[in-house]
Amino acid sequence: MKDLIITINSLNNIDVYKDADSFLIGNEKFAVRLAKSFTSNEICEAVKHAHSLNKKIYINVNKIFLENEIRDLKDYMVFLKSINVDAIFFSDFAVFTIAKDLEILDRLVYYSETQMVNYMDANTLIDLKIKGVIISKEVTLDNIYTFAAKVKKGSLGVNIYGYYHMFYSKRKLIRNYFLNYQKDYSKYISNKKITIKEKTRQELYPIFQDENGTNIFNDEILLGIDYINSFIDKGIKMFIIDGIFEEEDYMQSILEYFVLALKNPNSKYSTLIKNKYPFKKYGAAFYFKKIGITS
Amino acid sequence: MQKIYKPELLAPAGDLEKLKIAIIYGADAVFIGGKKFSLRAKASNFELEDIKEAVIFAHENNSRVHITVNVYPHSEDLEGLDEYLLELDKINVDAIIVSSPYIVKRARELGCKFEIHISTQQSTANYEAMTFWENLGANRIVLARELSINDIEKLKGETTLPLEVFIHGGLCSSFSGRCTLSNNMTLRDANRGGCAHSCRWFYDIYEDNKRLNNDKESFRLGSKDLCAATMIDKLIDLKVDSFKIEGRMKSLHYIACVVQAYRKLIDDYLDGKLKDSSYYLNMLFRAENRATTKGFLNKDITHEDGLFEIESEQPSQDFLGIVIDYDNQEKLAKIQQRNHFKTGEKISVMQPFLEDVNMSVLEIYDEYMNKIEIANHAMDILYIKTEFPIKKYGIIRRR
Incomplete structure (x- = not known):
């Protein structure tokens, strides 16, 4: 059973994105790279509303935590359990230990974005009774298929659409740049229109800084729509459509294309999307790129 | 206990x-x-x-x-x-x-x-x-x-x-x-030993495609x-x-x-x-x-x-050689040379668990014991006459 998961930047999106199965949301105190930060009340409301529509709410808790943040994390996870969220996506193993104590390991999905690159790590974590893992973005299509063939228990997922993440730092790098040149930095913080370009290259990489630190994304949007049916055939269940940096209308349109692709597996919807949005830069991430240790 | x-x-x-x-x-x-x-x-x-x-x-x-x-x-x-x-x-x-x-x-x-x-x-x-x-x-x-x-x-x-x-x-x-800059920018996997240190490169910064830095400034990670x-x-x-x-x-x-x-x-x-x-x-x-x-x-x-305009690499030429043996009778240190030096050069010798000792290079010989004035071939085996004994693994540096 496929699970089409989409990030949202408004609770209204739950009604708008009718074709999604699940919604991935979070609070900035416990998560990074969110499309929007939701308060506890909003999360509670989201769960009630989504459940009334037979949809699921997944909570992104993908931050790396310092010891002095753990007490609040525990309270937050108790709260998430109490409102019956459907899954918690995590990358810091503190979340695992706390979930074990709360007896909600079966709601955990490992989602570090860079570190889930072999099927044995997936099996190791799933054997510890978690629900599943999301395969990292820097793996090849062949490796995704290997995961699918070798991971027999639990749920496997992939990012199927969105800017792919490539840098997570605790450093406040945009602030530091402007401080270094004694310029005001306030309007560039929590600003999703900032990009950086390496001086000898052309690519403009989105960069985002908030209280948690700095994240950098590739300039290409991962567009895996042409592979979703083969992923499903091979047993991958969770598909994340990440709309960070995107507006509701555009994401609604992308979601509709995914629904069409699921109904008509033989059509190539990536071409239609590329034609409809010629100013966007789409790519296939590392599906066909072999990375090594030398250039 | x-x-x-x-x-x-x-x-x-x-x-x-x-x-x-x-x-x-x-x-x-x-x-x-x-x-x-x-x-x-x-x-x-x-x-x-x-x-x-x-x-x-x-x-x-x-x-x-x-x-x-x-x-x-x-x-x-x-x-x-x-x-x-x-x-x-x-x-x-x-x-x-x-x-x-x-x-x-x-x-x-x-x-x-x-x-x-x-x-x-x-x-x-x-x-x-x-x-x-x-x-x-x-x-x-x-x-x-x-x-x-x-x-x-x-x-x-x-x-x-x-x-x-x-x-x-x-x-x-x-x-x-949690960094794959290198993977994305150079196809070298940072998490498998291929990091290209893309974070040490120089960047421009933009808001809505408008450049925010001037030519003298760089955004640094x-x-x-x-x-x-x-x-x-x-x-x-x-x-x-x-x-x-x-x-x-x-x-x-x-x-x-x-x-x-x-x-x-x-x-x-x-x-x-x-x-x-x-x-x-x-x-x-x-x-x-x-x-x-x-x-x-x-x-x-x-x-x-942060690094900003600092050039981080400043190689030193101070390391002149490493001692691989010492002849107490002849007061000759057998060394493997690294950087060039000459007779009369003021040097210091670093040795394990000892304070540095300052001295001068009195004489230099090549590996066939021919006297030379200048040592200028890295990795050559040489002998230098010293005022004090030097332990094996002693490091000879320019003062």
Whole structure:
């Protein structure tokens, strides 16, 4: 059973994105790279509303935590359990230990974005009774298929659409740049229109800084729509459509294309999307790129 | 009887010669990479036979060897893992440094006797995450480099697991293991040993495609190098178990200088004979003149900790040669040359556990004992007449 998961930047999106199965949301105190930060009340409301529509709410808790943040994390996870969220996506193993104590390991999905690159790590974590893992973005299509063939228990997922993440730092790098040149930095913080370009290259990489630190994304949007049916055939269940940096209308349109692709597996919807949005830069991430240790 | 606390000084080594230097100059343990499953692909990593020799040398000198098995292996990289772990166990390595949960679990399933240390690649920063690793079979945590002294103090108060803290060397700008800039920009996998150090490059910054920096300014991601020399006293007071020096790709001279400086610093503090910090800092800066920071140990990171317009690489020409033997009767030091020097040159000699000695080069002979005035071929074997005896592994430097 496929699970089409989409990030949202408004609770209204739950009604708008009718074709999604699940919604991935979070609070900035416990998560990074969110499309929007939701308060506890909003999360509670989201769960009630989504459940009334037979949809699921997944909570992104993908931050790396310092010891002095753990007490609040525990309270937050108790709260998430109490409102019956459907899954918690995590990358810091503190979340695992706390979930074990709360007896909600079966709601955990490992989602570090860079570190889930072999099927044995997936099996190791799933054997510890978690629900599943999301395969990292820097793996090849062949490796995704290997995961699918070798991971027999639990749920496997992939990012199927969105800017792919490539840098997570605790450093406040945009602030530091402007401080270094004694310029005001306030309007560039929590600003999703900032990009950086390496001086000898052309690519403009989105960069985002908030209280948690700095994240950098590739300039290409991962567009895996042409592979979703083969992923499903091979047993991958969770598909994340990440709309960070995107507006509701555009994401609604992308979601509709995914629904069409699921109904008509033989059509190539990536071409239609590329034609409809010629100013966007789409790519296939590392599906066909072999990375090594030398250039 | 209560065990007397003495922190481990853990040094890097890119080859067998550097490993010996690190141990001779005072490292309690050395970490090295094998040819498989190890980051820092550019470091001249060790074959199994070399690891065996390294372990024998280390154990003969009351030191330990930790092997980096710290890549995040992709599915296709896992072949040969069992055999490799068993080989490492057979040759009595003391510990492996690991990032992958599967490798931790597998090493325990195979019954390997070595310790398992969780790499900083996992950016472990709290007690609950440590508990996860301990339950999986880990014996030590190499902490995230984003922790302050206060954070480390809290963790020491909670866990009985030994904690390892980075004290010197290069710093990732991102959380370790959470950066794929290199993968994306150069197709070199940062988490499999191919990091291209894209964070040290120069960038322009834009808002809505409008450039915000002028031609004289650059947006930088990179960090100055870590130097925790002035915080070692606090870290010792916290009873941190291991102090780690980064740099498996660094030179023999660097390893000797940095190990000697921290060896003296730790021993002097424990003996209640701490000198002014400038004494130790001068020793460190002879190794490499790079801009440094106390990193997150001290406070939040600001622009002062970033690289910005600083050119970080400033190679030193000070390292003239290493002593491989000494003839007391003839007062001749047999050396392997590194940088050029000449007769009459004022030099200083650094030796393990001794203060530097200043002297002049009285005479130079080539390997056939022909007298020469100038030594200008790196790696040549030469003899120099000195005023004082010099120990094997002594390092000759320009004054």
